[in-house]
Amino acid sequence: MNNKIKRIYGIDLGTTYSSISYVDEYGKAVIIPNAENERVTPSVVFFDENNIVVGEVAKESAKLYPNEVVSFIKRSMGEPNFIFEYGSEHYRPEEISSYILKKLAQDAGQYLSEEITDVVITCPAYFGINEREATRKAGEIAGFNVRQIINEPTAAAIAYGSLDTSSEKVVLVYDLGGGTFDVTMIDIRADSVEVICTGGDHNLGGKDWDDRIVAYLVEKFQEETGIKEDILDDPDTWQDLQLSAEKAKKILSQRPKTPVSVTHGGNRVKMILEREKFEELTEDLLERTVDFTSEMLGAARGKGYEGFDEIILVGGATRMPQVAKRIEKEFSIAPKVFDPDEAVAKGAAIYGWKLALNDDLVRRISEKTKKEIDRPENLSEMIKKSEISADDFKKAAQELADDTGYTLPSVENAMLRVKNVTSKSFGVVAHNPTDEEIVFNVVLRNTAVPVNAKKKFYTAVENQKTVLIRIMESETSDIEIPIENAEEIKTAILHLPPNLPADLPIEITFDLNGEGQLHITAVETSEFRQVQVVVDTASVIGGEELEKAKERSQTLVVH
Numbered sequence: 001m002n003n004k005i006k007r008i009y010g011i012d013l014g015t016t017y018s019s020i021s022y023v024d025e026y027g028k029a030v031i032i033p034n035a036e037n038e039r040v041t042p043s044v045v046f047f048d049e050n051n052i053v054v055g056e057v058a059k060e061s062a063k064l065y066p067n068e069v070v071s072f073i074k075r076s077m078g079e080p081n082f083i084f085e086y087g088s089e090h091y092r093p094e095e096i097s098s099y100i101l102k103k104l105a106q107d108a109g110q111y112l113s114e115e116i117t118d119v120v121i122t123c124p125a126y127f128g129i130n131e132r133e134a135t136r137k138a139g140e141i142a143g144f145n146v147r148q149i150i151n152e153p154t155a156a157a158i159a160y161g162s163l164d165t166s167s168e169k170v171v172l173v174y175d176l177g178g179g180t181f182d183v184t185m186i187d188i189r190a191d192s193v194e195v196i197c198t199g200g201d202h203n204l205g206g207k208d209w210d211d212r213i214v215a216y217l218v219e220k221f222q223e224e225t226g227i228k229e230d231i232l233d234d235p236d237t238w239q240d241l242q243l244s245a246e247k248a249k250k251i252l253s254q255r256p257k258t259p260v261s262v263t264h265g266g267n268r269v270k271m272i273l274e275r276e277k278f279e280e281l282t283e284d285l286l287e288r289t290v291d292f293t294s295e296m297l298g299a300a301r302g303k304g305y306e307g308f309d310e311i312i313l314v315g316g317a318t319r320m321p322q323v324a325k326r327i328e329k330e331f332s333i334a335p336k337v338f339d340p341d342e343a344v345a346k347g348a349a350i351y352g353w354k355l356a357l358n359d360d361l362v363r364r365i366s367e368k369t370k371k372e373i374d375r376p377e378n379l380s381e382m383i384k385k386s387e388i389s390a391d392d393f394k395k396a397a398q399e400l401a402d403d404t405g406y407t408l409p410s411v412e413n414a415m416l417r418v419k420n421v422t423s424k425s426f427g428v429v430a431h432n433p434t435d436e437e438i439v440f441n442v443v444l445r446n447t448a449v450p451v452n453a454k455k456k457f458y459t460a461v462e463n464q465k466t467v468l469i470r471i472m473e474s475e476t477s478d479i480e481i482p483i484e485n486a487e488e489i490k491t492a493i494l495h496l497p498p499n500l501p502a503d504l505p506i507e508i509t510f511d512l513n514g515e516g517q518l519h520i521t522a523v524e525t526s527e528f529r530q531v532q533v534v535v536d537t538a539s540v541i542g543g544e545e546l547e548k549a550k551e552r553s554q555t556l557v558v559h
């Protein structure tokens with residue numbers, strides 16, 4: 001009954017596992033299993049001659065072919081120097097990630113007998129400009145129409161909010177995934193999901209807990225056998241231990257102890273790992289998550305949010321029982337474990353579904369009123385301002401509900417507003433009064449987006465021909481910071497007309513949209529001459545390389 005609106009799928013592109021979801025004919029988000037009948041797919045890519053293999057088989061192959069298998073690619077998203085070489089070809093993180101997306105879409109398409117074209121993809125809240133753009137490009141290379149990139153905690157909150165839309169609340173989303181940790185405060189209302197503050201560490205996740213087990217096993221092995229060499233130098237042993245450690249960790253979420261064995265160079269050592277020991281080995285990691293949470297709460301207080309109503313745990317690693325225990329001890333609120341592996345993909349699917357309903361509603365209202373609605377997100381504004389009558393809106397919503405079988409409230413509530421903050425500060429390199437080179441931040445982290453901020457800088461010398469604009473990203477909240485605390489994300493050169501005096505004002509505008517895309521304009525204002533700067537995105541795939549990746553993606557089969 002319900003194939004009349006375009007389906008927009010939600011994809012959780014995770015560090016260790018990925019999944020895909022859609023909203024079914026009853027308005028419920030469901031995970032689509034892969035060809036192996038699993039609900040999550042390991043984010044692992046195996047280059048097997050002319051085949052690309054993604055998922056469990058790739059993960060298992062890592063042991064036999066460590067140099068042909070790529071894992072944890074998400075950690076390298078947006079990194080200009082990461083190139084994986086296979087045969088005579090070079091692959092960037094965007095392209096490798098595109099294979100994971102392709103595998104999810106291919107399997108889901110087969111399961112549902114329909115082609116998947118439009119998607120919402122999630123990324124960690126702390127992802128900066130380049131990482132977000134890289135995520136979008138990964139989707140494009142896979143052949144998708146990427147409707148939006150949304151934050152993982154926001155997606156989780158949407159999935160959570162969708163269960164109970166009657167109450168308004170402030171929730172803390174504590175997300176400990178395979179490779180990343182983020183914590184986000186979100187204000188959930190009936191018609192909006194607003195991120196207040198976000199924090200975390202992109203190098204802290206379940207894998208670090210695995211690494212502690214690995215280190216412990218190596219130590220025990222050395223003790224038992226007297227072997228002093230670093231057995232992790234052997235790639236086979238390393239792979240083997242990684243897999244056993246992750247398995248042991250998962251078992252310890254259920255049981256108080258587990259047997260583990262280490263085999264290397266003909267020696268085999270068996271041992272029992274107890275949960276208590278595991279917790280002791282990893283206590284400092286858990287403490288770091290608590291510290292990040294407290295730091296974020298401090299920033300939220302600065303924005304007038306003194307407390308929160310609930311804590312929800314997402315991310316596979318929150319299944320470790322010590323996480324909920326520690327959180328409850330710290331904040332005196334029992335956290336809710338809510339679909340830790342699936343909430344993000346489901347939330348993205350619900351968001352995509354709302355986008356699709358909203359698109360359809362806009363189309364119907366446009367047809368009825370003969371009014372152009374150029375931006376669907378403006379619909380609620382137009383109704384508020386009576387540019388569109390409540391009656392036309394109601395009629396269109398009723399028709400859409402009748403045609404699709406979805407409930408009228410779900411159609412009427414499709415206009416969900418997602419408000420976000422920037423997780424990074426952005427600025428430019430400038431000279432301070434004592435002539436030191438510093439970064440001057442123009443947009444500070446945790447500022448609500450979209451944001452448009454301007455700042456005047458001045459040329460240094462007479463008849464200056466060019467101005468080098470170095471756009472810097474950082475995780476501090478200070479206005480002036482040393483260069484080494486920031487990362488250069490883009491550069492641009494502004495060419496000036498001849499014979500200008502020194503101290504000429506150059507106004508730089510930072511325009512950061514709701515999805516974290518940054519546009520920069522520099523204007524030389526002395527004689528009302530306007531010079532637009534085209535900023536190149538240095539660290540994300542583009543141009544010929546992007547075209548090549550797309551082409552390669554068309555011809556390669558992903559298994």
Ligand code: AMP
Pocket residue numbers: 014015016017018176177178179205206207246249250251253314315316317318319320340341
């Ligand atoms: P995610 O990125 O959210 O898929 O989280 C994946 C991480 O969760 C990996 O480090 C997994 O090893 C970990 N994980 C999954 N299930 C469990 C479990 N039952 N106990 C402990 N960790 C788990």
